[in-house]
Amino acid sequence: MKLNEKRVAIVTGSSSGIGFQTAITLARNGYSTYASMRNIEKSKIITEIAKKESLPLQVIMIDVNDDVNVKNAIDKIVKDVKRIDVLVNNAGYGQFGALEELSIEEIKAQFETNFFGVVRVTQAVLPIMRNQKGGGTIVNISSVGGQVGAPILSAYNSTKFALEGLSESISHELRPFGIRVIIIEPGFIKTNIMNSSVLAKKASGHKSPYYPYTQSIQGYFRSMMDNPESSNPEEVAKVILHAVTSENPQLRFTVGNDASAIIQAKRKMSELDFINLIRQQLLPESQ
Numbered sequence: 001m002k003l004n005e006k007r008v009a010i011v012t013g014s015s016s017g018i019g020f021q022t023a024i025t026l027a028r029n030g031y032s033t034y035a036s037m038r039n040i041e042k043s044k045i046i047t048e049i050a051k052k053e054s055l056p057l058q059v060i061m062i063d064v065n066d067d068v069n070v071k072n073a074i075d076k077i078v079k080d081v082k083r084i085d086v087l088v089n090n091a092g093y094g095q096f097g098a099l100e101e102l103s104i105e106e107i108k109a110q111f112e113t114n115f116f117g118v119v120r121v122t123q124a125v126l127p128i129m130r131n132q133k134g135g136g137t138i139v140n141i142s143s144v145g146g147q148v149g150a151p152i153l154s155a156y157n158s159t160k161f162a163l164e165g166l167s168e169s170i171s172h173e174l175r176p177f178g179i180r181v182i183i184i185e186p187g188f189i190k191t192n193i194m195n196s197s198v199l200a201k202k203a204s205g206h207k208s209p210y211y212p213y214t215q216s217i218q219g220y221f222r223s224m225m226d227n228p229e230s231s232n233p234e235e236v237a238k239v240i241l242h243a244v245t246s247e248n249p250q251l252r253f254t255v256g257n258d259a260s261a262i263i264q265a266k267r268k269m270s271e272l273d274f275i276n277l278i279r280q281q282l283l284p285e286s287q
């Protein structure tokens with residue numbers, strides 16, 4: 001294993017999708033990479049690739065929901081390699097369901113991983129980045145859904161809107177310490193996310209008044225995942241690599257043609273026109 005002790009990266013949620021590709025890409029580009037995942041049994045493929053290519057990649061168990069586990073894992077990394085240059089907060093999942101049908105527990109669980117998971121790992125890493133020469137870079141995987149609301153996805157999109165606010169705010173307070181914050185906003189990326197997404201318990205039956213809309217939104221998201229024009233996680237990983245190796249990166253990076261088009265439209269159109277466009281696109285039958 002060719003461990004490059006100069007640059008150390010941690011990626012959360014590396015068992016699949018964007019996290020998997022980002023961990024491999026960072027390791028291929030010389031970062032001593034900790035590919036963290038909550039279920040180590042899912043590490044077989046990444047470990048095989050790392051072994052085959054002699055990559056500086058190690059798997060470590062991190063469940064971003066678990067205070068003690070996060071602290072112990074970061075302590076172990078610091079004990080081993082003394083520094084952390086890049087943290088990619090990627091772990092997350094989707095939650096479908098109209099607000100009326102989501103329990104408070106379901107919404108809290110969504111925030112626990114997608115928002116507080118980021119807070120937890122970032123808080124554990126910040127003292128190390130702040131006290132080391134060269135600072136560090138925090139990369140938060142948001143979404144186009146962190147800028148644009150969508151029906152039946154209010155819990156998920158709220159976590160991403162919150163993540164955007166957190167990231168932009170801390171980008172200011174961490175700058176004096178040489179710590180950079182980058183927000184990645186992917187559009188539709190072909191990963192396992194539709195399979196790992198959960199549906200609100202009350203939303204699953206035909207009796208739900210929102211049933212046709214929930215079906216329609218899930219169907220739309222599934223079709224976008226299967227669309228040959230949707231991006232691959234490799235594209236996201238490339239953008240992350242570009243962002244972390246840039247001397248002076250911008251705060252936000254969108255990934256995928258769909259993502260740039262939506263964000264540009266939001267900037268350029270009137271709010272009313274934009275809201276109508278989103279409704280037309282996502283719930284045409286409700287118009």
Ligand SMILES: NC(=O)c1ccc[n+]([C@@H]2O[C@H](COP(=O)([O-])OP(=O)(O)OC[C@H]3O[C@@H](n4cnc5c(N)ncnc54)[C@H](OP(=O)(O)O)[C@@H]3O)[C@@H](O)[C@H]2O)c1
Nearest residue numbers: 013015016017018063064091092143188189191192193196
């Ligand atoms: N795919 C898209 O279209 C898209 C678009 C915009 C943003 N994103 C964001 O990109 C990120 C990665 O998603 P993906 O598309 O790559 O989906 P994915 O293939 O389902 O990967 C999600 C990863 O997060 C992990 N994870 C979930 N809860 C966790 C926890 N408590 N602790 C540690 N790891 C946990 C999963 O682990 P397990 O394997 O153990 O479940 C998995 O490794 C997410 O934050 C998602 O919101 C995705």
